Every structure is written in structure tokens, then in C-alpha cells.
Amino acid sequence: MANTVSFEKTFSIGGDLTVNRLGYGAMRITGEGIWGPPKNHNEAIRVLKRAVELGVNFIDTADSYGPNISEELIAEALHPYSADLVIGTKGGLLRTGPNQWPINAHPDHLKEALEGSLKRLKLERIDLYQLHRIDPAVPAEETFAFLQKAQLEGKIKHIGLSEVGVEDIIKAQEFFEVVSVQNMYSVDNRKWEDVLQFCKNHNIAFIPWYPLSGGNMRAMEVLQRIADAKQATVQQIALSWLLHRANNILLIPGTSSVAHLEENLKATSIELTENDMQELDSIPQV
Ligand SMILES: NC(=O)c1ccc[n+]([C@@H]2O[C@H](COP(=O)([O-])OP(=O)(O)OC[C@H]3O[C@@H](n4cnc5c(N)ncnc54)[C@H](OP(=O)(O)O)[C@@H]3O)[C@@H](O)[C@H]2O)c1
Numbered sequence: 001m002a003n004t005v006s007f008e009k010t011f012s013i014g015g016d017l018t019v020n021r022l023g024y025g026a027m028r029i030t031g032e033g034i035w036g037p038p039k040n041h042n043e044a045i046r047v048l049k050r051a052v053e054l055g056v057n058f059i060d061t062a063d064s065y066g067p068n069i070s071e072e073l074i075a076e077a078l079h080p081y082s083a084d085l086v087i088g089t090k091g092g093l094l095r096t097g098p099n100q101w102p103i104n105a106h107p108d109h110l111k112e113a114l115e116g117s118l119k120r121l122k123l124e125r126i127d128l129y130q131l132h133r134i135d136p137a138v139p140a141e142e143t144f145a146f147l148q149k150a151q152l153e154g155k156i157k158h159i160g161l162s163e164v165g166v167e168d169i170i171k172a173q174e175f176f177e178v179v180s181v182q183n184m185y186s187v188d189n190r191k192w193e194d195v196l197q198f199c200k201n202h203n204i205a206f207i208p209w210y211p212l213s214g215g216n217m218r219a220m221e222v223l224q225r226i227a228d229a230k231q232a233t234v235q236q237i238a239l240s241w242l243l244h245r246a247n248n249i250l251l252i253p254g255t256s257s258v259a260h261l262e263e264n265l266k267a268t269s270i271e272l273t274e275n276d277m278q279e280l281d282s283i284p285q286v
Helices: 043-052 069-078 107-121 140-150 166-172 195-200 219-228 232-246 258-269 274-281
Strands: 010-013 018-019 058-060 086-091 124-129 158-163 178-182
Touching: 043 069, 043 258, 069 107, 086 107, 107 124, 107 140, 124 140, 124 178, 140 158, 140 166, 158 166, 166 178, 166 195, 219 232, 219 274, 232 258, 232 274
Parallel strands: 058 086, 086 124, 124 158, 158 178
Antiparallel strands: 010 018
């Protein structure tokens, strides 16, 4: 029997919020272009409830998903929240229309964004508040100082960043402890490998967005071959590779359907061997 690669089932965000490594990304429960309400409100509510039923205790969202819709649906489906549920939300983007995401990480905007998220999520404090983007038009120090202040005021427990390089993380750490980094990453796109390794070495959660390449994965031949051998789907293999890749990776695959949610969550029971990992590791990158 070939050697299987072991992996941890949980990770502690900031050392004190222990979550299952396979969570849920709540961007896809909105309308077309991540704009407006979902086509099927009841299915969106069912997805959220089923996720928690199946053991998900880390949900990723943002004020900009909808905007506001994703956070409102989370509260509608799950409030009052179970004690172990960690909701990570984000601020720093505006929404001006479908598929439009202008950046605004000015403290004035972030103040409003944070207050809005607290209200919509019906929380006194956000467990994980992630800066959606560093704003090239605002000195990063001003944005970081705002987040530091909000944390000191007790509105945020832990702070994370998104789409950042190692230098950005180091700079932010002068203001607060960076507990998570959310960057685009998947089996066929490892552009941020250096950031993953930095996070791994510093026990920072690395949260890949687009873990399924937004539903359009490349290198389907390799994924399909391994999936067939394990009676799994290519999506499950892509998620399983991430679970095996590094124990500080937290997964937030997005879906609008209960069927896909259930399929994705089964990725935790797939075992990959060293040979499988080598084959997947050698998938060509975009
Ligand atoms: N920080 C950032 O800048 C940033 C940017 C984008 C996203 N995010 C976060 O990351 C999360 C994940 O990213 P994502 O949702 O964009 O992409 P993703 O998880 O890579 O892919 C989601 C897409 O794949 C499809 N899908 C999911 N499971 C499937 C399955 N088992 N079989 C076939 N298709 C499947 C979904 O369609 P169905 O709805 O039909 O299942 C959806 O279109 C988001 O939900 C959001 O929370 C963060």
C-alpha cells in the first residue's frame, strides 16, 4: 500500500479560534455578478444551514458580496450563532455594479463598512475582519492604524489581509498580529506560493480564494485520472490537494447549491498518497 500523506483536520486561527479546515465561502449565494439577491433565496438559506449541520464552523463573507446580501443571509439562516462558529468578513471594496469591485480602504470608508458588517451579522464583535485589498490611493499605514484601533476598541477580535505579498504582511505586523491571509491559490495557480510558505512558517492561516478556480479548473486530465481511481470528483481532488498541501490552509469553496456543498465537504475523507501529491504538484501553472 502506497504511503498516504497525513493532514490535520482543524486549525486554530490566531491560536484561539479552532475551526475545521474545510469551511464555506459565502460569495456565491448572491445574484449574477455577485450583485443583488440570489435567484433562489430558499436554496441559499439551505446551503448555509446544511454547511453548519455538516460541521462547517468557518464561513467567509464580505460586505461587498451583494453588497450586504451575503452577510444578511448568514444572519437570517444562522443567528443566533452556535458558540464555535467563526465568521470571517471583509471590508475595503466598494460595489458600483455587477462584477465591479473598486477599492476603498480609507479609514472613513472602513469605519462605515465595519459598522455595517456588525449590524448585518448581528454581532458585537467580528471574530476575523479581513482587509479585502490594500488601497494604492491610501497610505497602508493609515488603513492599518484604523484596523489596529478597531481591534483595541473591541470591534474586531482578529485581523487578516487579502491579496498581499510577504512585504505587506511584515508591514501590517507593525500594527497588529496578522492571523490570516486570503490570496488566490489552487492546484493550477500557485502564484502566491511564497506567501503560503511564509504563512506556514509563521502559523498564519492561509485561505485560498478560488480554490476550484471559480469552477473552471485546468489540468482536468490529471485531476480526472486521480478522481476516477478514488471514486471521487475532480473538485474533491482539488480540495483534497489543498488540505494535504499545508496544515495552515483553510478552505472556503464557494457554491450556491446544497448538492455541491455536500460533495465538497466529503473532500476531508479522501486520502492522497505521496505519488498522488507528486502528480498533482507537477500540474502546469497559469
Ligand atoms: N479575498 C478575495 O478577494 C476573494 C475573491 C473571490 C472569492 N473570495 C472568497 O473565496 C470563496 C471561494 O471562491 P469562489 O467562490 O470565487 O470560487 P471557487 O470556490 O473556486 O468556485 C466556485 C464556483 O465553482 C462551482 N462549484 C463549487 N463546487 C462545485 C462542485 N462540487 N462541482 C462543480 N462546480 C462547483 C460553483 O458553482 P455552483 O454555485 O453551481 O456550485 C461556483 O461557480 C468565495 O466564496 C469567497 O468567500 C475571496
